Amino acid sequence: MLNIGILVSGGGSNLQAIIDKVECGYIKNVRIVTVVSSRPDAYALERAKKHGIKGICISRKNFSNIEEYDEALISHFKGFEVDLVVMAGFLSILGERFTRAYKGRVINIHPALIPSFCGKGFYGIIPHQKVLEAGIKVTGATVHFVELEADAGPIILQKAVCVEDDDTPETLQRRVMEQAEWEILPEAIRLFAENKLVVEGRKVKII
Ligand code: GRF
Numbered sequence: 001m002l003n004i005g006i007l008v009s010g011g012g013s014n015l016q017a018i019i020d021k022v023e024c025g026y027i028k029n030v031r032i033v034t035v036v037s038s039r040p041d042a043y044a045l046e047r048a049k050k051h052g053i054k055g056i057c058i059s060r061k062n063f064s065n066i067e068e069y070d071e072a073l074i075s076h077f078k079g080f081e082v083d084l085v086v087m088a089g090f091l092s093i094l095g096e097r098f099t100r101a102y103k104g105r106v107i108n109i110h111p112a113l114i115p116s117f118c119g120k121g122f123y124g125i126i127p128h129q130k131v132l133e134a135g136i137k138v139t140g141a142t143v144h145f146v147e148l149e150a151d152a153g154p155i156i157l158q159k160a161v162c163v164e165d166d167d168t169p170e171t172l173q174r175r176v177m178e179q180a181e182w183e184i185l186p187e188a189i190r191l192f193a194e195n196k197l198v199v200e201g202r203k204v205k206i207i
Helices: 013-023 043-050 066-079 096-101 126-133 169-193
Strands: 002-008 030-037 055-057 084-087 106-110 138-145 155-162 197-200 203-206
Touching (some): 002 043, 002 066, 002 169, 013 030, 013 043, 013 169, 030 043, 030 066, 030 169, 043 055, 066 096, 084 169, 106 169, 126 138, 126 169, 138 169, 155 169
Parallel strands (some): 002 030, 002 084, 030 055
Antiparallel strands (some): 106 138, 138 155, 197 203
């Protein structure tokens, strides 16, 4: 059984997609043991509660530096014997101690096709605004292993989504979540749980 811990900050639609795929049996031998939010008012915590999953807020604001914040997250996940950490719409930065402690065992969903529209400052609705400003025709989402540099880890899965002429950042964000994020994040967890991911340098092979 693989214990996963999920990091969230907002509405939690990606968390819901994972919960649904675990509960319907599509993802096997996986248990969501804890949900950690960077914000106390995140609706994602409500979603966890509705499914009997222990939720907690560990906010960066309550720590004087990133090292202390990392240690708090590490000890929380160790307390739940977490094997894989999933960043699902998580908007806080993880530091060196955390990314080293969970190297190869923490993944993130990014709402664009990395290496485009990613890195520092590209989170939430911003990638979609930039995609529209640049007149891009195809965008999408990416699941990748997490390293210290934001959005720079080896890519596990990507899915493309067409941009419509009358799109707003909000309508595009919604479609990228529906057609890409909610599909590839649970799929990446399934592949990890079934030991089907092999990292070779910058590449991730699916066996
Ligand atoms: C998603 O597009 C996610 O990629 C981004 O924030 C949006 C909201 O995610 N980081 P969720 O509904 O909280 O999962």
